[in-house]
Amino acid sequence: MTARWILRYGLGAAGLAALAFGVTTLLTDPQVGDWQGVVEWLAFAVVLHDGVLVPAVLLSGLALGARLRRRLRWVFVVAGSLTAVALPVLLRPGAPANPSVLPLDYQRGWAVSVSAAVGLALCWAAGRRALGRMRGGGGRIASGYARMRRGRTRGSGPS
Amino acid sequence: MPESRDSRPVSLAARAKAGAARSAAGVTACRVRLTARLKTLRPPEVFPARARVGPLREGAFRGRLHDARTAVSLGRLAGTALAICFVTGLVSHYLQQPPSWAVNVLPSRPVWGYRLTQGLHVATGIAAIPLVLAKLWTVYPRLFAWPPLKSVTHALERLSIAVLVAATLLQLATGLLNTVQWYPWSWNFRQTHWALAWVEVGALALHIAVKAPVIAAHWGRRSPGTLRLPAADRPDRRAFLATVGAAVGAVTVTTVGQSFTPLKDTDVLAPRHPDHGPQHLPVNRTAAAAGITRQLLTAYRLTVRGPRSYELTLDQLAAMPQRSAVLPIACVEGWSKNAHWSGVRFRDLLDRAGAPHGATIRVVSLQRGGAYSVMEMGADYARDPLTLLALSLNGSPLSLDHGYPARVIAPNRPGVLQTKWVGMLEVMV
Numbered sequence: 001m002t003a004r005w006i007l008r009y010g011l012g013a014a015g016l017a018a019l020a021f022g023v024t025t026l027l028t029d030p031q032v033g034d035w036q037g038v039v040e041w042l043a044f045a046v047v048l049h050d051g052v053l054v055p056a057v058l059l060s061g062l063a064l065g066a067r068l069r070r071r072l073r074w075v076f077v078v079a080g081s082l083t084a085v086a087l088p089v090l091l092r093p094g095a096p097a098n099p100s101v102l103p104l105d106y107q108r109g110w111a112v113s114v115s116a117a118v119g120l121a122l123c124w125a126a127g128r129r130a131l132g133r134m135r136g137g138g139g140r141i142a143s144g145y146a147r148m149r150r151g152r153t154r155g156s157g158p159s
Numbered sequence: 160m161p162e163s164r165d166s167r168p169v170s171l172a173a174r175a176k177a178g179a180a181r182s183a184a185g186v187t188a189c190r191v192r193l194t195a196r197l198k199t200l201r202p203p204e205v206f207p208a209r210a211r212v213g214p215l216r217e218g219a220f221r222g223r224l225h226d227a228r229t230a231v232s233l234g235r236l237a238g239t240a241l242a243i244c245f246v247t248g249l250v251s252h253y254l255q256q257p258p259s260w261a262v263n264v265l266p267s268r269p270v271w272g273y274r275l276t277q278g279l280h281v282a283t284g285i286a287a288i289p290l291v292l293a294k295l296w297t298v299y300p301r302l303f304a305w306p307p308l309k310s311v312t313h314a315l316e317r318l319s320i321a322v323l324v325a326a327t328l329l330q331l332a333t334g335l336l337n338t339v340q341w342y343p344w345s346w347n348f349r350q351t352h353w354a355l356a357w358v359e360v361g362a363l364a365l366h367i368a369v370k371a372p373v374i375a376a377h378w379g380r381r382s383p384g385t386l387r388l389p390a391a392d393r394p395d396r397r398a399f400l401a402t403v404g405a406a407v408g409a410v411t412v413t414t415v416g417q418s419f420t421p422l423k424d425t426d427v428l429a430p431r432h433p434d435h436g437p438q439h440l441p442v443n444r445t446a447a448a449a450g451i452t453r454q455l456l457t458a459y460r461l462t463v464r465g466p467r468s469y470e471l472t473l474d475q476l477a478a479m480p481q482r483s484a485v486l487p488i489a490c491v492e493g494w495s496k497n498a499h500w501s502g503v504r505f506r507d508l509l510d511r512a513g514a515p516h517g518a519t520i521r522v523v524s525l526q527r528g529g530a531y532s533v534m535e536m537g538a539d540y541a542r543d544p545l546t547l548l549a550l551s552l553n554g555s556p557l558s559l560d561h562g563y564p565a566r567v568i569a570p571n572r573p574g575v576l577q578t579k580w581v582g583m584l585e586v587m588v
Contacts, residue, residue, distance in 0.1 A: 008368050008371045009368065011364050011365075011367060011368040011371075012364070012365055012368030012369065014361075014364055015360075015361045015362065015363070015364030015365035015366075015367075015368060016361065016365060017361070018357050018358075018360055018361030018364065019319075019322070019357070019358055019361030019362055019365065020361070021357050021361070022326075022354050022355065022356070022357030022358030022359070022360075022361055023354075023358055025350075025353065025354035025357065026351070026354035026355065026358065029350055029354065031347055031349075031350040032346055032347055032350045032351050032354060033345065033346040033347045033350070033351075034345045034346040035346070037344060037345045037346050038329075038344075038346050038351055038355070041329055041333075041344060042325040042326065042329055043325065045325055045328040045329045045332065046321065046324055046325045046328065049295065049324070049328055050299070050302060050324075053292075054295065054296060054299050057296065058220075058222070058299070061222065062222075070395070070398075073398075073399070073402055074402045074405065077289070077293070077402045077403060077405070077406050078402070078405050078406045078409050080406075081288065081289040081292075081406035081407075081409060081410050082406075082409050082410060082413065082428070084288055084289075084292070085285055085288060085335070085410045085413070085414065085428060086428045088335050088336050088338070088339040088341060088430075089339055089428060089429075089430055092339045092340075092341045093341075096340070097340060097443070097444075097445065097448065098442055098443075098445045098448075098560070099435070099436075100431065100435045100436035100437075100441040100442050101339075101340060101430060101431070101441075101443075102339060102430050103431070103432055103435035103436075104426075104427060104428075104429075104432055104435075106427075106428065108427075109413070109427030109428050110427075110428065112427060113409065113413050113427055113428060117405075117409055
């Protein structure tokens, strides 16, 4: 029994214990209220993620093709994450409890943050292109840069 | 064992012995044949090859970066974020609902303690959203591994991953919805969040233990497993990780200003903003929601019950020595802000009632109903020189929504325990 073995199996056992405690609390604590409802939502979360969200992402990637995918990935991932985090503030129904809850114009906030992400990506791409063209004329430095670019070009930038 | 085909006459005993040996040999041979047949036949019988269609086909996922190195690189970041969420969540749980033995043990310092832990809880929860989604995208093809089940252990492992994914997705989604006070479900958020946190962290630890060899083999750039992967993917992987990092940065910068005030100008997507609220401070429960009106407070008296009970009018309270403190309001929903408070020191009120130093104090609000209309405060909080029965906020008398005429403000405490519209303090024995 090495230290590594003890660590691994100890972690596994601790995990099982925590899991058992969590499941027991969920199923037996009357304060939870409606554990069947929780189980339904858990299943729903997996189905929505594995059955809808990821297939949609993969299929749209397939439709774009490898080249475009690499160029647009940055924009899609950043804008998609901003949108995911903004969904609750954008979609919450009903009036907030008081004026200090959800006080901002979130449509504007979402549009501004996504545009900023796209803008940054465009600036980055333009900057790289300009840098490439500027160094494109010279001898050794240029060829060194070109070599570097060839090595990294498959998407090291957000372009 | 070769079977004997002996036809010579032998003794009865010898014949019986040979018979037993023959049948034993037959059973063994049978078992060997059966095992061999099961080995070759079992998987196709349970999972016939013709069932292997769509995403289950060999090589159905031709895209890159669904490899173990990418999964390890993202997994350790997502795992760290979830671990921070878990620990800060435990802190919040015990500060907000201390078990009876802990009431007098909880420390009132550091002043910014709860502000930091709960701000981190919500900020890392938000940062975990792109991390977890990217990690799950990377390992998604493994959902269609063939054969779907190999053994009981394999089945249990897949079940634990299903539990981990379900619990993590639900914790992140419902936690985010809770910060905007949106509850489209039938269960109690707080207790479910608590139970699922244990489910999630347990499934995560189990997952790390099961995958330990794979994680070790892909931990570093020069780990043996990493080196076996196609070198051509390396720049692409770096770019992908940088992209996910940018997404984490984007969601953080646009929301963290609700608790980290230097970034309040980039707070465009958080449910709260430090500049919005009466007296430049956000509010959760308003006077109207708590059933408090000016009329109700016209004959206001603060009652202090203890060895020497007494009552004070608002004027008498204001005539007592006033102290000031800069203390944050830090809500469980993640927002927080420092404010200037002044009022009567809590310990002065307690000394006047002859309260023993180690006593727990019960604080009763004038609000109608609500789970926090009665609050208990441990001795460490009650005796802290910064804990005030505040009468003013940022230089002017408390507004009705901030708890006029008097409210509790103590260091290192969740906002719901900073009781507003205080009507009575009771020294508990």
